[in-house]
Amino acid sequence: MDVRVEPRLDGRVGILELSGRGGTNPMDDRFVRELDAAAAEIAYAAQGGRIDVLVIRARGRHFSVGGDLADLAQVEDPSAAMTHMTGFAHRGIATLHALEIPVIARWQGAAAGGGIGLLLVADVVVASRSASLTAGYSAVGLSPDAGVSWGLARRIGPERALELLLSNRRLDAAAILALGLASEVVDDEELDARVEARVAQVLEVGGAVLRTTKRLVQRAASVAIGDQLSEEAKGIAAAARQERFVVAVARFAGGTDGR
Numbered sequence: 001m002d003v004r005v006e007p008r009l010d011g012r013v014g015i016l017e018l019s020g021r022g023g024t025n026p027m028d029d030r031f032v033r034e035l036d037a038a039a040a041e042i043a044y045a046a047q048g049g050r051i052d053v054l055v056i057r058a059r060g061r062h063f064s065v066g067g068d069l070a071d072l073a074q075v076e077d078p079s080a081a082m083t084h085m086t087g088f089a090h091r092g093i094a095t096l097h098a099l100e101i102p103v104i105a106r107w108q109g110a111a112a113g114g115g116i117g118l119l120l121v122a123d124v125v126v127a128s129r130s131a132s133l134t135a136g137y138s139a140v141g142l143s144p145d146a147g148v149s150w151g152l153a154r155r156i157g158p159e160r161a162l163e164l165l166l167s168n169r170r171l172d173a174a175a176i177l178a179l180g181l182a183s184e185v186v187d188d189e190e191l192d193a194r195v196e197a198r199v200a201q202v203l204e205v206g207g208a209v210l211r212t213t214k215r216l217v218q219r220a221a222s223v224a225i226g227d228q229l230s231e232e233a234k235g236i237a238a239a240a241r242q243e244r245f246v247v248a249v250a251r252f253a254g255g256t257d258g259r
Contacts, residue, residue, distance in 0.1 A: 023060020066113020117146025
């Protein structure tokens with residue numbers, strides 16, 4: 001099976017699914033081109049208010065083993081090919097990072113190289129006990145790509161990120177959870193149900209509040225507290241005009257708050 005990155009919409013949910021190469025989902029030239037196009041399609045749907053959450057998932061035994069070295073071995077100039085491929089991959093990754101809606105990743109099996117970059121796009125990562133992570137770059141004489149250096153440094157701190165990238169050590173599911181690279185770890189047979197539960201939880205919040213909350217959290221590390229407080233005030237005032245809050249207040253006013 002050829003490697004594919006397939007976007008689709010399921011009601012208010014966007015799905016980005018990886019498939020190919022015996023369930024290993026390596027990142028070759030076709031993969032990065034399709035990733036770029038798929039990310040743009042998902043972003044268009046999110047901006048148009050058609051979806052409120054994105055799920056990134058993969059078919060097969062593994063999430064993604066990263067760059068396809070067998071594919072690069074066939075080209076005359078691997079460096080030029082790498083430059084060409086990262087152009088597509090990085091535009092797609094940047095588009096996914098910029099999404100105004102929450103992103104949930106479903107992680108089974110191995111993640112390595114650029115596959116880690118896709119996981120780092122997610123706001124919530126549900127991993128199975130089969131999940132493992134190996135950076136892979138230093139083992140073949142490469143530095144990181146696909147936003148891995150940026151994402152790891154932000155998620156686990158620069159010191160731990162550097163150690164992980166240079167040591168190339170393998171993390172199992174327990175270590176992944178302990179480092180904060182997964183939101184939760186579940187038995188493999190429970191993975192789909194937990195992802196569905198997370199999606200339902202997000203959709204229950206509602207589109208406007210989802211977008212405001214994600215925007216506030218994303219900007220928090222780069223703005224002063226005064227600016228953040230101002231944005232919070234605007235956001236909560238806008239949310240207070242929405243039907244869900246109006247109904248909630250009416251229930252309390254009528255003494256039907258459930259207590």
